[in-house]
Amino acid sequence: MLPEKYPTDSWTNVPPTILAQYGRRLHVQPNHPLSITRKLIESRFPGFRNHNDLPGIVTVHQNFDSLGFTADHPGRSRNDTYYINKDTLLRTHTSAHEVDVFKANTSNGYTISADVYRRDAVDRSHYPIFHQMEGALTWDRSDFKTRQACVDQITTDFEKLPKHDLVVEDPNPSFHAERNPLQEKHHTPEEAEIIGAHLKRSLEDMVVTIFTEADKALAAAGQGSQAEQEPLKVRWVEAFFPHTSPSWELEVWWRGDWLEVLGCGVIDQPLLVRADVPDRIGWAFGIGLERIAMLLFGIPDIRLFWSKDARFLSQFDEGKPIRRFQAFSKHPAAPRDVSFWLPKSNAPVVANTPAAASSAPSPAGGQQTEPSLDGAAPVFHENDLMEIARNTAGDDVEDVKLIDDFVHPKTGRRSLCYRITYRSLEKTLTTEEANALHERISQELVSDFGVQLR
Numbered sequence: 001m002l003p004e005k006y007p008t009d010s011w012t013n014v015p016p017t018i019l020a021q022y023g024r025r026l027h028v029q030p031n032h033p034l035s036i037t038r039k040l041i042e043s044r045f046p047g048f049r050n051h052n053d054l055p056g057i058v059t060v061h062q063n064f065d066s067l068g069f070t071a072d073h074p075g076r077s078r079n080d081t082y083y084i085n086k087d088t089l090l091r092t093h094t095s096a097h098e099v100d101v102f103k104a105n106t107s108n109g110y111t112i113s114a115d116v117y118r119r120d121a122v123d124r125s126h127y128p129i130f131h132q133m134e135g136a137l138t139w140d141r142s143d144f145k146t147r148q149a150c151v152d153q154i155t156t157d158f159e160k161l162p163k164h165d166l167v168v169e170d171p172n173p174s175f176h177a178e179r180n181p182l183q184e185k186h187h188t189p190e191e192a193e194i195i196g197a198h199l200k201r202s203l204e205d206m207v208v209t210i211f212t213e214a215d216k217a218l219a220a221a222g223q224g225s226q227a228e229q230e231p232l233k234v235r236w237v238e239a240f241f242p243h244t245s246p247s248w249e250l251e252v253w254w255r256g257d258w259l260e261v262l263g264c265g266v267i268d269q270p271l272l273v274r275a276d277v278p279d280r281i282g283w284a285f286g287i288g289l290e291r292i293a294m295l296l297f298g299i300p301d302i303r304l305f306w307s308k309d310a311r312f313l314s315q316f317d318e319g320k321p322i323r324r325f326q327a328f329s330k331h332p333a334a335p336r337d338v339s340f341w342l343p344k345s346n347a348p349v350v351a352n353t354p355a356a357a358s359s360a361p362s363p364a365g366g367q368q369t370e371p372s373l374d375g376a377a378p379v380f381h382e383n384d385l386m387e388i389a390r391n392t393a394g395d396d397v398e399d400v401k402l403i404d405d406f407v408h409p410k411t412g413r414r415s416l417c418y419r420i421t422y423r424s425l426e427k428t429l430t431t432e433e434a435n436a437l438h439e440r441i442s443q444e445l446v447s448d449f450g451v452q453l454r
Contacts (some may be wrong), residue, residue: 006057011080015391016091018128025112026305027289028052033325034131034305036318037293038113040213044136049107051097054114058096060087066099067243068273079381082117082128090117094132094286095243102138102275108282109137113289120385122390122400124301133287136267137202138282150281151190158198161203161344167233171198180238180246186269191281195266196246199283202227202445203250203264205232211252213322214296221324223299226255243268244284258356259295262287297441298324301397303425305359313360333398334434337415338442340451380449388444389420393437398423415454 025036042050064076075081075092082090091097094112101110113133120126145152174193175182182192211232219225226232232252239249244265251258264285272280290302297316299305304312304325311328378384382402389397397420404417420441422434445451 004090004292006084006088009085011078011083014082014084014090015387017391018082020162021129021306022056022090024306025053027115027133031313031314031316031318032305033293033297033299033316034289035323036316037289037296038131038133039318040209040296041133041206041287041292042111044209045109045111045202047107048109048111048135048137051101051112052114054097056091056115056117057084057088058091058259060089062100063089063091063093063096067095068268068270068274069242079383080119082119083446086155092116092118094134098134098136098243098271098284099275102136102272102277102280104154105277108139109135110354111135115177117328119173119387120151121382122265122386122397124303124398125294127290127293127302127306128386128390129306132286132304133289134284134286136278136282137186137198138267138272138277140277140280142279147188147191147233151188151194154198155195158194158201161198161201164204164208165230165231166208167203168204169199170233172236172238175246176238180240180248183266183269184244187266187281192246195281195283196248199266199285200248200250202283203262203285204234207250207252207261208232210292210296211254214254217296217298217322217324220321239265241265243271254295261292296322300325300327301398301425303398306395307425309426329426331428334422334431336422336428336434336438337419338404338438338445339404339415339454340442340445342414342416343450343452344413378449380451384449385418385441385445388441389450392440392444394420396422396424396429396437417454 026032027038029035038052042048060076064073068080069075084090091114093116094114097112099142101112111133112135113131114131115129117129120128139149139150139154141147142366144153172180174196175189182189185197207279215225234253235251235258237249237251239247241247243265244267247263247265249263250261262285266285267282267284269278269281272278290305293299293305307313309328315323315325386400389400399419399421401421402416403419403421404415406415406417407413408415420438422429422437442453446453
């Protein structure tokens with residue numbers, strides 16, 4: 001529950017299921033796989049200040065305005081964001097704290113790890129609460145007599161970074177005028193190039209640590225070692241993020257496939273100006289802890305992180321080598337379909353865009369859910385069904401997927417069909433239990449959005 005009372009208004013949309021999980025702080029829970037993953041990453045950034053206790057309730061200013069989000073930015077939508085009231089929300093990204101941390105200026109380097117909240121899809125890799133970790137390192141030009149002296153210091157720092165034998169694919173230039181621009185008003189080409197080099201070497205070192213541990217765990221579980229087959233390799237891909245430029249994504253070749261691991265880049269200088277540290281320059285990255293923990297421990301379902309079952313929690317020990325998760329049960333799935341006609345007066349909004357898991361990207365886009373002017377039911381958005389399913393079935397709903405989208409050729413009415421898969425992590429759901437959950441979800445769709453069941 002929330003630590004204190006907040007006034008509610010027409011913006012309030014945080015459901016009881018989210019409030020019940022608020023404050024769990026899995027990323028600092030001893031021996032939890034997310035905490036073990038966080039500590040492993042932090043170990044590669046000695047000297048950084050690690051912020052792990054920042055409050056999850058932030059202002060709209062912190063979450064959006066301080067980062068330069070425009071007033072009409074889709075990330076502010078109630079379809080994607082949990083609002084406590086019009087001025088206060090549950091943070092959608094760790095970036096909500098960036099300006100405050102830079103203002104405090106207690107260390108040149110920092111990490112922030114925290115739970116973040118977004119209305120999102122229901123499946124085995126998405127959950128409305130997940131954990132991000134971001135890091136940043138800056139240098140203060142005012143500490144040096146010239147800008148070149150600052151560049152020389154960053155170069156010296158770069159040369160002290162740990163070396164590795166990774167195979168690195170990095171075919172693109174350090175910046176590109178159209179694809180990946182230099183911040184010409186703020187950085188010289190030399191500054192951007194050495195900052196980017198320092199960033200990439202630092203994150204390559206982190207990747208070596210993560211995937212070496214993952215490889216050891218696989219070998220210990222008798223599942224074979226990738227190192228015996230081919231060397232670990234990474235590639236840098238040009239990207240776009242609102243708060244860095246130039247920007248990159250880091251991908252790792254892992255067991256026959258390229259995995260996107262994180263997003264990063266040279267910090268957007270206007271952000272540092274807003275933080276009252278205009279002389280600082282540097283880099284930042286963002287990574288999703290669940291994604292890395294699932295890879296490290298072989299955890300197949302994101303819901304498991306929230307389990308209080310001792311059969312899950314007892315498998316992890318931060319004082320011992322990482323080992324692969326051993327499934328303690330596999331209960332059968334209970335799929336059910338729900339088909340419905342959308343009201344004629346409502347133009348449906350259906351979106352299924354996963355939210356980004358790094359610190360740099362903005363929240364997933366979407367449209368504002370608003371009641372129609374004639375008092376009809378609110379416009380249906382796919383995330384509304386996700387929310388109804390989670391509120392009704394909790395963690396007994398495994399997946400919600402659109403399987404049919406049909407527009408009647410004569411009436412123009414639109415019909416949607418979703419397959420909802422129920423599967424408990426702790427027991428076998430009876431037919432009666434699955435049917436009861438499905439009936440409650442179907443009826444709530446009718447009452448809340450005026451749909452007509454088929």
